[in-house]
Amino acid sequence: MERPSPRPRLTVGWATDVGRQRSHNEDTVLIAELEQAGYYGTPSTALLVLADGMGGHLAGEVASALATRAAAQHILQACLTLLPIREHSASEPSLKEVLIEAFQRANELVTERVPGGGTTLLCALILGNRAYIANVGDSRAYLVSPEGCRQITRDHSIVDIMVELGQMTSEEAVHHPQRNVLYRAVGQRGPLEVDTFLCHIPPGGVLLLCSDGLWEMVSEEEMVQVVATSSSLQEACDILVEKANQAGGKDNISVILAAPPEIVDSEFHWPEI
């Protein structure tokens, strides 16, 4: 009997490190892979979450951990309910609404449980070769491909706005003493505005999520080079952390790399009705 060839899978690597100058790691990383085969199947799905906490006295790590868990819980719940079906309706929440709601829950939880603490929050839901991304703060998502590196998210930092308004150059922003001042973070009181993005990952492309501990220390060119020359995504993550530490490791360093399956058009094998 002929066995069907295994379905192509997503590949993921990740790493998180305290860095060289901090006493503890306030970042949180979460990876959840979701595969369902059978009558109701899902495309290759992965949820990636990265959060960079802030606030003294354990507030940072607790905030990033709580936010990550609350967001993941909400998004995975929606995935399990909505993904493996072929009859959709307007009464379902949209994916964007699911992502935003996940962030609101994280925000409420952190505000309530970790007063004085806050966190950035970056979520990427990969469905086949599409990444649906939501972001608050200055952790970043990049699309790394043979053509180079493209930043998908935008930082919610004051310096980012200053650069956009032409009040500061990107060079000045990198060294600006207030480069870590955010105008949006999870844990702020009141309404939270969430940015959402859709990123099409082309063949050979890799989605990179990282905290500022990586992007402040390692240039985009280096990121591309490391991803291109490593033997696996996990190895690439480890090397990126090492490079950030070599450059000073001023902050906690977290990175996630994910590549969709090579063949995506065969991701749905719907049974005949």
Next chain:
Amino acid sequence: MVQGRDKDPEESRGTPFKEDLSTRMMPGLAARRMGTGLTESPTPAAPAAPDVPPPDVAKQEVHPRPAPTSGRLAEGTVLQGRYRILGVLGSGGMSTVYKAQDLRFPKVQRFCAVKEMLNTATDPRVRALMMQNFEREASILATLSHPAIPQVYDYFTEGDRAYLVTELIPGKDLEALLHETEGFFPEAQVVQWAIQICDVLTYLHTRTPQPIVFRDMKPSNLMLDDQGRIRLVDFGIAKVFQSGEKGTMIGTEGYSPPEQYRGVAEPRGDIYALGATLHHLLTKQDPRLEPPFTFHKRPIHQYNPAISAELQEIISRALEYDIQKRFGSAEEMKRALLSLKSARGLAATAYMPTPEGVRPDALKVIWQFACEDEVRSSPCIHEGILYVGAYDNNLYALDAETGKFLWKYATEGGIASSPAVADGRVFFGSTDGSLYALNAETGRLMWTYPTKARIYSSPRVQFGHVFIGSDDRHLYAVNTITGRMAWSVETEGAVRSTPATGSDAIYVGDEEGVLHAVGVNGRLIWRFRARRAITSSPAVGQDLLYVGSQDWFVYALDLRAGWVVWRYRTDGPVISSPAVAGDTVFVGSADGHLYALDATNGYLVWRYRTGGQVTSSPAVYQGAVYVGSVDGYVYSLDAQTGQLRWRFQTGGPVVSSPRVANDIVYVGSLDHNVYALPI
């Protein structure tokens, strides 16, 4: 509040102002509703700010303490043998405001507001600082005398608590009013408030020896008292002005001037915050939900077209990033406000966007061609020939360049379907129920395929087949050469939507609101059910499928999974079919607008209001978008900004969708004509 992450201890340390030290940590100071507030506002108070040491303190290993709510004064408590606590008015940051009765006046009921500051810091340095801040605030307030500023009656300390007793102002703050009010405040009303605010700012800014900078201008700090006068409350961060002094970044997110983030506080910062407040009051767009300093991206007229250009200019000047470009003083701004027609009780002239160098109504027609009945069909241009259907039963072929008649073909019913050309044939449906294939050059009939009801749907040609829907509730796939049906799919409602094709699937909507994704083999892949009919034709993007519904929404669905990725609600049924260009989706709505939405997340980029329903589908060509409206006009807008490039008036509603080829825009009108216009 701004976020000072403790990257580098030297960088983030500073002198916090006010009692609200914890706000230095987090964004969203905006949520702090009450400070030195003398508000008897019905707005519910924000939850009490949890009592957590500020970051500087935290680094000194101070342990978190219980929330201050536990320390609230009970009703009936009497302070200083004089102030009987009647209840909590609000709380925020590290303070609580109570309504109290002054027992010194036993014969009358004299009420007052008592602000209590809980000094919970355990670090002696911080404790002392907090007390100093409180006393400074109190003493500043005590020296002020202005009708718009609440009067200070008393201040005192008891143990680790400090109290400020002030006049109680009955009324509502402008933020609460903004939420309660439907529609917009009239311009004259807002101008009157602005003039009063300029007066009190002038008073503060001209204090000696040093001007007082309010530093926290925002709708929730402006009370409208029971006589309709504006009162400035919450002097929590009012600060004795010292030129060039650097302080901690503090302020209300969204309203604060850019220089405040650098620790600079000066009078022209209050002018910026007043500009931001007026922008919020006039547009109802909360700046706390937007990136800071981006008011110029949200011009007032875009949200509230009734506002005069002159007032917008004044607000824009107040909101200048560069401090030197703003009004030099609140007095100067007041003079500008007084010069407005709306300040003198005259009707304001609404803002009319007329871009420079554009004469919207002076367009020269290249040619026009009169059919014998309404043209609802959209033209199709192929190899120099324009094909279009009319309600006079004919399909017309015209010379696209000159409009010269070439031939026509009569069917047994009106033609609403828009023709498509492939393989030397022109395909279209007729309300006589048949799908026709004619020789594109000569108009000779090649074949017909009869369906069981009228055809309003338009053909889509792909994979060697014509896909078309019919009112007989089927989607058909018909071989382009032989005219034989390959398959048909039963739908729930009549199919008037035009099928769209992706790399391996066909998408079409029906009048029961179901969108069908069908494989090339005719098998169902997924379905999506909207709340009302999907007459709009889907548009295929790289990963998403866009479609409108008569349930007022524009939907973006994951092409492969059928999951709703985002939806955007317009104010009317969406019959118009979306057009995707780059990262933008353009679509019309029966609410009269043409919308430009971000294709990846559904955010509104701009919308343009026409004089009638927009059921026509937009066409995008070289940075411009073209669309018809039931008001009889064809519009050309800048695709990026939504600014009007030109408009052209036909003699009847334009429901036909424009097509652009060789720098000519072609469109039909219910006035029976087909028009060729220069782009």
